[in-house]
Amino acid sequence: MTTPEPQSPSPQPSAPVSKDRVYRSPAGIAGGVLVLALALWLGIDALVAGEGNTRWKALAALVFLVPLVAAYTVRPAVFANEDRLRVRNPFRVIVLPWAEVESFRSAYSNEVFAEDGAKYQLWSIPVSLxxxxxxxxxxxxxxxxxxxxxxxxxxxxxxxxxxxxxxTDGPVRAQGDKTMDELRELWEARKDAAGSKGDVTVRWAYEIVVPVLAGAVALAVLLGVG
Structure with a gap:
């Protein structure tokens, strides 16, 4: 007589992960791409046709300028889902669970305030007067x-x-103000949810900071020695 083998429990389906809403500045990205293209064109031309220290200066300038321009134009973004707000600014990435958000404010810039009083600017959602x-x-x-x-x-x-x-379907609003309204609505709906709790984390973007500093130091030295 055979003993039936115990059946392993069937895997439970994992809870669906809500997709991020991504907010970026199309004008900032377009301007950044143009500036980067110009910088690369001039820099590569100097690397190819330059003589002596000119090539090294061009290389140092590219190492300094390319990540710096990208940091302020292409990189900034705000990601929001049902659990948290993630702010990717030029040199930092801030993650704020909705329960840790105290308020949003819009004046000459759009900002989010944490419960501990810290203020973080939303670079990718500029205010357009x-x-x-x-x-x-x-x-x-x-x-x-x-x-x-x-x-x-x-x-x-x-x-x-x-x-x-x-x-009549609501007041006319500027695009940046509409985006802030969406973030406020999502925060109001999710700030008391169980999945929206946690700690605020801030991480420096070393992939941007290190080359910018290295390029700046190298360029300063090269300019100093002539």
């Missing part, structure tokens, strides 16, 4: 248009009122 003025003008025009439609409805029939209501 021009965008805010443009949004304000659009909102004024829309409000004036809605008022005109409502007056038309008063004298021209109920259909005009329905049309005006359909057009």
């Amino acid at each position: 021009r965008g805010r003025k443009k949004a304000a003008r659009q909102e004024d025009r829309r409000a004036a248009g809605d008022t005109g439609r409502r007056r038309g409805g008063l004298f021209g029939g109920p259909g005009q009122l329905g049309s005006a209501a359909a057009v």
